[in-house]
Amino acid sequence: MEDEMDLEQLCSGPRNEKNLHECLGGVFGGYSFQMESPFHSLNVLDGEAADEETIIDDFDIKDYVDPSMLGCFFPSAGLGHGRRGPRRKSISARVEVGELFGSQYPRTSGGGKGSRSRKNNDHWTKDEMIALVDGVSRKGIGRWSKVKRVYFSTSIRTPVHLKDKWRNLVRACKAKSASKKKVKVQKATEMIVQRFRRQILALEAMHLGKKKK
DNA sequence: GTAGGGTTACTT
DNA sequence: AAGTAACCCTAC
Numbered sequence: 524m525e526d527e528m529d530l531e532q533l534c535s536g537p538r539n540e541k542n543l544h545e546c547l548g549g550v551f552g553g554y555s556f557q558m559e560s561p562f563h564s565l566n567v568l569d570g571e572a573a574d575e576e577t578i579i580d581d582f583d584i585k586d587y588v589d590p591s592m593l594g595c596f597f598p599s600a601g602l603g604h605g606r607r608g609p610r611r612k613s614i615s616a617r618v619e620v621g622e623l624f625g626s627q628y629p630r631t632s633g634g635g636k637g638s639r640s641r642k643n644n645d646h647w648t649k650d651e652m653i654a655l656v657d658g659v660s661r662k663g664i665g666r667w668s669k670v671k672r673v674y675f676s677t678s679i680r681t682p683v684h685l686k687d688k689w690r691n692l693v694r695a696c697k698a699k700s701a702s703k704k705k706v707k708v709q710k711a712t713e714m715i716v717q718r719f720r721r722q723i724l725a726l727e728a729m730h731l732g733k734k735k736k
Numbered sequence: 737g738t739a740g741g742g743t744t745a746c747t748t
Numbered sequence: 749a750a751g752t753a754a755c756c757c758t759a760c
Binding site for chain 3: 645646647658683684687688691695698707709712735
C-alpha cells in the first residue's frame with residue numbers, strides 16, 4: 524500500500540517542518556476518509572518555541588471532546604477489572620459503559636479482586652488518550668511533567684505514566700501498518716490509533732529527527 | 737525529570 | 749510462543 528510507503532517515509536524521512544508537511548501531504552493523498560481537518564500545527568516542536576503554548580488553528584482536539592472535560596480525570600477506586608493486556612468483551616462491560624457515557628474515570632484495581640501490589644492498574648480511557656495526544660501536540664514529546672501539569676493535573680497519571688502510554692501509542696500506530704497482528708489492540712486504543720495515527724507518527728518522527736541532530 | 741529496558745498479567 | 753498493555757526500576 525502507498526500508505527505504508529508514506530508511513531515509512533514519515534518515520535525515517537522528515538527532518539524539518541517543510542519536509543514533514545510534504546510527507547503528510549502524501550499520506551493524506553492516500554486517504555479519503557476519517558478526519559475532516561488535517562493536522563495540528565507542528566511548529567510547537569520547532570526548537571525551543573515548544574515551551575510556549577501554540578494555538579492550533581486548522582485542527583482541534585476539542586472537535587472530538589468537550590474542552591471542559593480535558594485534563595480532568597479522577598480515579599474511581601474499587602472499580603477494577605484487575606487485568607492488564609487485551610481485554611475481552613466478557614470482562615470489559617465497564618469499558619462499554621465508560622464509552623457510552625464518555626467516562627473520564629479510569630478504572631482502577633486498587634484493592635479490587637485479583638489486584639496485586641501495584642497501586643494503579645488502570646487501562647487508559649479514550650478521553651485520557653485524546654488528552655495525551657493533545658498535550659503532546661502542544662507541549663512536545665518529552666515534556667511529560669508539563670503535560671501532566673496542564674492536562675492531567677487532577678489525574679492519578681504521573682509523568683512516567685504519560686511517557687509509557689505515549690510509547691505504547693506509538694508502538695500501536697506503527698504496528699497498525701505492519702502485517703496482521705496475533706493480538707488485537709484494545710478497542711479504545713484502536714479508535715485513537717485510527718484517528719490520530721498520522722499525527723502521532725509525525726510527532727514521533729519530528730522528535731526522532733531532532734534527537735539525531 | 738526523562739529514557740529505555742524489565743516485569744507482570746493478560747489473550748490468541 | 750508471541751503479542752499487547754500497564755507499571756516498575758534505574759541510569760543519566
